Amino acid sequence: MRQQQSLPLGFVRGKPVLEKPDDLYIPPDALELILETFAGPMDLLLYLIRRQKLDIIELPILPITQQYMEYVEMMKDLKLELAADYLVMAAMLAEIKSRMLLPRPASDEEEDVDPRAELVRRLREYEAIRQGAQHLDNLPQAERDFFVAHANTTARETVESPLPEVVLHELALAMSEALAQAKLLNSHQVQREKLSTRERMSRILDLLQHKKRLRLSDLFEPHEGRAGVVVSFLAILELVKEALVEVVQVNPFTEIHVTHREQIYAHSTT
Amino acid sequence: MLIQQLKQAIEALLFVAEAPLTEQQLVDHFAAENVTRKQVKEVLNELQADYQERGVQLIHVASGYRFQTRSELGGIIGRLWQEKPVRYSQALLETLALIAYRQPITRGDIEEIRGVSVSSTIMKTLQERGWIKVVGHREVPGRPQLYATTSEFLDYFSLRDLSELPAIPEPATTADQPGQIAQIKLEITAERATNEE
Amino acid sequence: MLIQQLKQAIEALLFVAEAPLTEQQLVDHFAAENVTRKQVKEVLNELQADYQERGVQLIHVASGYRFQTRSELGGIIGRLWQEKPVRYSQALLETLALIAYRQPITRGDIEEIRGVSVSSTIMKTLQERGWIKVVGHREVPGRPQLYATTSEFLDYFSLRDLSELPAIPEPATTADQPGQIAQIKLEITAERATNEE
Numbered sequence: 001m002r003q004q005q006s007l008p009l010g011f012v013r014g015k016p017v018l019e020k021p022d023d024l025y026i027p028p029d030a031l032e033l034i035l036e037t038f039a040g041p042m043d044l045l046l047y048l049i050r051r052q053k054l055d056i057i058e059l060p061i062l063p064i065t066q067q068y069m070e071y072v073e074m075m076k077d078l079k080l081e082l083a084a085d086y087l088v089m090a091a092m093l094a095e096i097k098s099r100m101l102l103p104r105p106a107s108d109e110e111e112d113v114d115p116r117a118e119l120v121r122r123l124r125e126y127e128a129i130r131q132g133a134q135h136l137d138n139l140p141q142a143e144r145d146f147f148v149a150h151a152n153t154t155a156r157e158t159v160e161s162p163l164p165e166v167v168l169h170e171l172a173l174a175m176s177e178a179l180a181q182a183k184l185l186n187s188h189q190v191q192r193e194k195l196s197t198r199e200r201m202s203r204i205l206d207l208l209q210h211k212k213r214l215r216l217s218d219l220f221e222p223h224e225g226r227a228g229v230v231v232s233f234l235a236i237l238e239l240v241k242e243a244l245v246e247v248v249q250v251n252p253f254t255e256i257h258v259t260h261r262e263q264i265y266a267h268s269t270t
Numbered sequence: 271m272l273i274q275q276l277k278q279a280i281e282a283l284l285f286v287a288e289a290p291l292t293e294q295q296l297v298d299h300f301a302a303e304n305v306t307r308k309q310v311k312e313v314l315n316e317l318q319a320d321y322q323e324r325g326v327q328l329i330h331v332a333s334g335y336r337f338q339t340r341s342e343l344g345g346i347i348g349r350l351w352q353e354k355p356v357r358y359s360q361a362l363l364e365t366l367a368l369i370a371y372r373q374p375i376t377r378g379d380i381e382e383i384r385g386v387s388v389s390s391t392i393m394k395t396l397q398e399r400g401w402i403k404v405v406g407h408r409e410v411p412g413r414p415q416l417y418a419t420t421s422e423f424l425d426y427f428s429l430r431d432l433s434e435l436p437a438i439p440e441p442a443t444t445a446d447q448p449g450q451i452a453q454i455k456l457e458i459t460a461e462r463a464t465n466e467e
Numbered sequence: 468m469l470i471q472q473l474k475q476a477i478e479a480l481l482f483v484a485e486a487p488l489t490e491q492q493l494v495d496h497f498a499a500e501n502v503t504r505k506q507v508k509e510v511l512n513e514l515q516a517d518y519q520e521r522g523v524q525l526i527h528v529a530s531g532y533r534f535q536t537r538s539e540l541g542g543i544i545g546r547l548w549q550e551k552p553v554r555y556s557q558a559l560l561e562t563l564a565l566i567a568y569r570q571p572i573t574r575g576d577i578e579e580i581r582g583v584s585v586s587s588t589i590m591k592t593l594q595e596r597g598w599i600k601v602v603g604h605r606e607v608p609g610r611p612q613l614y615a616t617t618s619e620f621l622d623y624f625s626l627r628d629l630s631e632l633p634a635i636p637e638p639a640t641t642a643d644q645p646g647q648i649a650q651i652k653l654e655i656t657a658e659r660a661t662n663e664e
Contacts, residue, residue, distance in 0.1 A: 039583070042582035085582055125638050126581065127636075128635040128637075129569075129581070132561075132565070132632075133561045133563070136564055136632075139633075140541075142622070142623045142625070143552055144545075144553070146625065147285075147286040147535065147536045149523040149533075149536060150285060150483065150534075151285065151336075151483055152336050152337065152339070153338060153344075153482075153483045154338070155344040155350075159348040159349075161353050162352075162355040163399065164356050164357050164358045165355060166358060166363065168427045170363060171363065171436075173363075173439060174364045174366070175367035175368065175370075175438050178367060178368055179383070182385060195432040195433045196431060196432060196433040198374070199418075199432040199433070202374050202405050202418030203405075205405035205406035205418065206418065208406060209406060243410075260406065261409040278537060279540055279543045282522035282523055285534070286547065287547060299547075324475060325476060325480075339479040339483060343476055346480075346497075347479055347480060350480065350483065
C-alpha cells in the first residue's frame with residue numbers, strides 16, 4: 001500500500017480531510033467531494049506549497065512534483081475519473097524537473113531562463129486570483145447580506161398617460177392620403193363651402209336625436225343671416241338626398257317638419 | 271438583542287417585505303431572540319415618530335405596517351412613470367379626417383373609401399377623446415350609426431367651425447410633383463455641401 | 468422648491484424607483500423646479516448621513532444611489548424567505564475574480580491562469596446574471612472574445628466602481644515582455660472599437 005504521509009484526501013467545507021478510512025471504503029458521495037475539493041491543478045499545487053510552508057519563488061520542484069504525483073496516483077487508485085488538466089500539470093512538472101536536472105551549457109548562460117519561472121509566475125497570479133475570489137465572496141452580496149429597500153406608493157396609480165397630440169395639418173394630410181388610396185381625389189374635392197353644410201347636417205341629425213320632430217323654421221337662425229339660412233337649407237336638401245331625413249308637410253301652408261326617417265315608419269305603423 | 275438592533279432589523283424588514291407586516295408577524299420573526307410584543311410595539315411607535323417628517327412614512331394599514339411615500343409627494347413621484355405621449359396611427363388619423371371632412375358618415379362609408387375595415391378600437395379611442403359622436407342612424411338595413419365631429423374636436427384644433435379646416439393638399443404619391451423634384455434637388459445640394467466640409 | 472421638500476421628494480423617489488437613480492436622473496427629474504446639481508448633491512449627502520445608523524442605508528453603487536439594508540442584518544432579514552441564499556462555487560468565484568480584476572480577458576487567459584478548462588456553465592451563469600459581457604475580440608487567430616464585468620456586477624456587490632474592489636497583487640511580469648505589451652495595446656483597440664459602436 002502507498003504511503004499516505006499526511007496528504008489530504010480533500011477538503012470538506014474548507015477543512016482538509018487528512019485520513020483515508022482504514023477499511024479503504026470511501027462512500028461515493030465523498031469521492032465526488034474530493035474531486036470537487038480543488039478548483040484545479042493550480043489549486044492543488046498551491047495547497048501543497050502552502051502546506052509545506054514553502055516559498056513560491058524558490059519553488060522546490062523536486063518535492064512538490066513528488067507530492068503532486070502521489071496525490072494524482074491516489075486519485076487514480078480511488079478510481080476517480082481524473083480531470084485531464086491534472087495530468088497536464090503532472091507532465092509540466094515532470095518536464096521542469098528534468099530540465100532542472102540537466103547540466104546547463106555554460107555558453108548559453110545569458111539566455112538561460114529558470115525553467116520554473118513560468119510556473120512560478122502562474123502560481124503567483126493564481127494565488128492573487130484566489131485572493132480576489134475570496135474578496136468577492138466576502139463582499140456584501142445582494143439577497144445574501146443586503147436587500148434593496150422599497151417603500152409603497154400610490155403615486156403610480158395617479159399617473160395619467162398623456163394623450164397623443166395631433167396638429168391640423170396632419171389631419172388634412174391624412175385626408176389626402178385616405179382619398180389618394182381610394183383614387184377618389186378628383187370626385188371628392190372638398191370645398192370649404194361644403195364643409196359648413198356637412199357640419200350643419202351633423203347638427204340637424206344631432207338635434208333629431210333628442211327631439212323627434214323639428215320645425216323647419218327652427219332650423220333657420222335669423223342671426224346667422226342670409227348665408228346661414230342658405231347653409232341650413234343646403235344641409236336639409238343634402239340630408240334628404242342622402243335619405244337621412246324626411247321633410248313632411250301634413251297640409252298645405254301648415255308647418256313643415258323635419259323628422260328622422262325612422263319616425264315616419266313609426267307613425268305609419270301605428 | 272439590544273433594542274437598538276431590534277429597531278434596525280424591524281426597520282429593514284418593513285422596507286424589504288413584499289407585503290405589510292403585522293405586529294404578530296414581527297413578534298414571530300424574532301421568536302429565537304425572545305423579543306416581546308411590548309418591545310415590537312415600542313419599536314414601531316419609535317419608527318413612526320422618526321419618519322413623521324420624512325419622504326416616506328410608516329403607516330398602519332389593515333394588513334399591517336408598511337412604509338409608504340408622503341401623499342403630498344404624489345405628483346412629483348408620479349413623474350417617474352410618466353410616459354412620453356405616443357402618436358396616433360395613420361389609420362386613426364385617416365378615420366378622423368374622413369369623419370371631419372365627410373360627416374355625417376358611417377363606418378361603412380369610411381371603410382369603402384379607405385379600402386380596409388375600421389377597427390373598433392379606433393372608433394372607441396376617438397369617442398373617448400370626445401372628438402366624434404354618433405348623431406343618428408342611416409335608415410338602411412343594419413341602421414349603421416352616423417358619426418360627426420364634436421365641438422371638443424373644434425376646440426382642440428382651435429377652429430370656429432368646419433369651414434376652417436384646411437383645404438386638402440395634393441397627395442405626395444402622384445407623378446407630376448414639381449414640389450418634390452425641387453425638394454430632391456435641395457437634398458442633393460445639402461449633401462454636397464456636407465461632403466465638401 | 469424648499470430644500471426640505473426636495474429632500475423629502477428625493478428620499479421618496481429613491482425608495483420607490485425600480486433601479487438606482489443617478490445624480491443626473493435626479494437633477495433631470497426636478498428640471499421644472501430649477502433644482503441645481505449642487506442642491507441634489509447636498510440632499511444626497513444629508514440623506515446618507517441621516518441613514519448612517521439606521522436599518523437601511525443610502526448607498527452609492529455603479530448605477531446610482533439606492534437604499535439597501537445594512538449588511539449585518541442579512542441573516543435576520545433572510546428569514547423572511549424560505550430559500551437560502553445561493554453560495555457560489557470556488558470555480559465560479561475564481562472565474563469571476565479573473566474577469567473582474569484582469570479585464571478585458573479571454574477564456575483562454577482564464578484557463579491558462581486557473582490551469583483548468585473553463586466550464587461553459589460558469590460562463591453562462593455569469594452572463595445570465597448580467598455580471599459579465601463581451602466587450603470585444605482579441606485580434607489574434609480565432610479572434611477570441613474579451614470579457615469584462617458590468618455595472619450589474621458592481622451593483623450586486625454594492626460597489627461604485629472597480630477601484631473599490633479590495634486590492635490583490637499585480638500580475639507578475641514575465642520574461643517575454645514585448646509580446647505582452649503588444650497584446651495590451653490590441654485589447655485597448657478592441658475595447659475602443661466596441662465603445663464606438
